Amino acid sequence: MTSEIIIAGFGGQGVVSSGIILGHAGLFEDKNVTFFPSYGAEMRGGTANCSVVISDEPVASPIVASPDVVISMNEPSLLRFEPMVKAGGILFYNKTLIKSVPTRKDITIIPVEANAIAEELGQGRIANMVMLGALIKKTGILKLETLKMAQRERFTKADDEQLSLNDRALERGYELL
Secondary structure (H helix, E strand, C coil), X not given: CEEEEEXXXXXXXXXXXXXXXXXXXXXXXXXXXXXXXXXXXXXXXXXXXXXXXXXXXXXXXXXXXXXXXXXXXXXXXXXXXXXXXXXXXXXXXXXXXXXXXXXXXXXXXXEECHHHHHHHHCCHHHHHHHHHHHHHXXXXXXXXXXXXXXXHHHCCCCCHHHHHHHXXXXXXXXXXX
């Protein structure tokens, strides 16, 4: 099975970190993985997206033109990437920040109050972790415990309190679906 994923938002929302975490988790589960980031020169506050492919088979290219899944963290990303989702695919969108309602009828649309949940947990910047938890619950592409290990691999300088908070955000996203 192959899953092609695009995660998009603005710099500072953890878009690229989310892709790296998914990639590490895929490797931990002995999957074939590609990761391809794209972001503007201004980084924080500028546009950012990444493509992640996780597969049981070798991956020919990191380029994702028609993703199975899109995670959209902000309004411009929803407008840009909603049309690209494969028919039958899944669109997760950050309902806290996105006021538009996706219009496609041939995909599964999942609104997630990612920023609101992150704020409830005490830190708005972990909204990406909420989205990752929802993603793996809905798709089953990876295990929750593997994602927790992968976020520790990504955030090696974080203290135990931050890592535990990230775990709680992953769990909350996972429990939503």
